[in-house]
Amino acid sequence: MKTLKIATRQSPLALWQAEHIKARLEQLYPDLTIELLTMTTKGDKILDTPLAKIGGKGLFVKELEQALFDKRADIAVHSLKDVPMELPNGLTLGAYCEREQPTDAFVSNHFATLDDLPIGAKLGTSSLRRQCQIQQYRPDLQIVSLRGNVGTRLSKLDNGEYDAIILATSGLTRLGLTDRIRHELDTDVSLPAVGQGALAIECRADDDEILDLLKPLNHEISKICVLAERAMNRHLQGGCQVPIAGFATIHDGQIWLRGRVGSVDGKILLKSEHHNALLDPNTQAMIDEQIAESMGIVVAEELIAQGADKILAEIYHNS
Incomplete structure (x- = not known):
């Protein structure tokens, strides 16, 4: 292979992610020519409607996946939280890259923390997951839908449309905007998506050459954690844009997974936590x-036993 093409959305964050993977591959394979194939997805075009009502975050990946099927691109770089739990037949995730800080970031020009917001303050987010958890913690706040790329959302905040907004810490970090973060929400308040x-890097499942190229980019600890999270979401039959949170961490050879499902208004928030040995105590090899x-x-x-299926069924019915 002499040339590799990366499919990517045109948003600044998506381009950063694609350029990041391009640089890592160029470092590994100096003789390989790497090109970006940029495109605008349906999720980028429809900005006046909550994602849950137009099909969820899968709308950000379909055009990129079609480029893989058409062989116009060899790989596609995604934020894993945007990738549906079930991939189309013929495609696979060839690498799970090392995870950036997974927390939610509180961003405001006038208030230092979520606790400092006055009663009735306007808080912007595009995520039902964030909405249900924050409404549980601060039921007095007015949660207002917020769409667009990171720059657009920050502009809306700066224009006074919101008292504060919630964004992913990882996105702000990758764009060099950590100075906008007032504080990171504790995972007890807002468990990550x-x-x-x-x-994650998506490719054709039968392309062994590409799969071999991607192997050095795989980060085993991150992969194990997100596989646990995605298995939970898949079993709940949840998409990317429903009030489901799942976050796995590894400590002392144990993997811990926390999961939550909530009603959009925050009045119900179901929680479950489980842990298991991940390392062989004798060899310390990954199980x-x-x-x-x-x-x-x-x-x-455990979440279904508490009624998660009923909550999700109602949300799907109303969306």
């Missing part, structure tokens, strides 16, 4: 990743 902060996926199913089943 499934896959938040991680980049089969199926353990992480099985744990995701266990957490999902």
